[in-house]
Amino acid sequence: MEIELTLNGKKIQAAVSADMLLIDFVRAQGCFSVKRGCETANCGLCTVLMDDVPVLSCSVLAARAAGHKIQTLEGLQEEAEEFVGFIADQGAEQCGFCNPGFVMNTIALLRENPDPSDDEIKAYLAGNLCRCSGYDGQLRGIRAYLNWKKGV
Template identity: 55%
Template sequence: MQITLTINDKLVTWDVEQDEFLADTLRAHGYLSVKKACETSCCGLCTVWVEEKSVLSCTILSVRAHGKKITTIEGVPNEAGEFARVLTAEGSEQCGFCSPGFVMNVLAMKNELVNPSDEEIIHYLTGNLCRCTGYMGQLRAVKTYLGVL
């Protein structure tokens, strides 16, 4: 089956299987920042934006993305770089395996929430698992990035 979508502002047409998930399609076409780890749709590593909203790409069939705008971390290099600098400055960077999905959700949060509380930030990022940290450094970095300290 053939789908057409806009990925990081580039129009593409790809052949996909009817039961293929978007995460697998993206990885097959070189978007290796989109990762799968949990196989239960609860780790957040596969987060991309579909029509500017955070979506777990391991839960959406590729055929459902037909005609839609998809953004991966490769499509927001300036914003991702800015947040990465804050993570580093706060001493919050870890191994990086979870970073692409985490960064995509932080950037989406910046676009959606105004002056969020700690509880709102934690709630928004609940689906992003990191096995390297206790999350306090990440929370500090997110608050710094959002300017809510």
């Protein structure tokens, strides 16, 4: 079947099989920040934004994305650039494997709620699996970024 969607601001038209997952589609388009992890929609490594809402691309068929706007980290570099250093400063990027999912969800969170509480941050990022840092570093990094934006 033929689908058309917007990927990182660019119209894409491609033939896909009926069972092709969105993760495989975006990776075939060169978006390698989207990682394959658990393949059970439990780790968050494959997070993309579909119409500005985070979705797990390992559990969405590419055909379901037809007509939608899909964003990966490759298309959000400028937006992510401001705060990823704050996460790194807290030692929260140890192996780096989970970072794209955390960054995608943080972007979505801050678009929805520019001044979240710690509990709101934890709730929004709960679907991301990190085996290295224990999540506190990501929380401290996001909090440091928000404080920097406020001039605190």
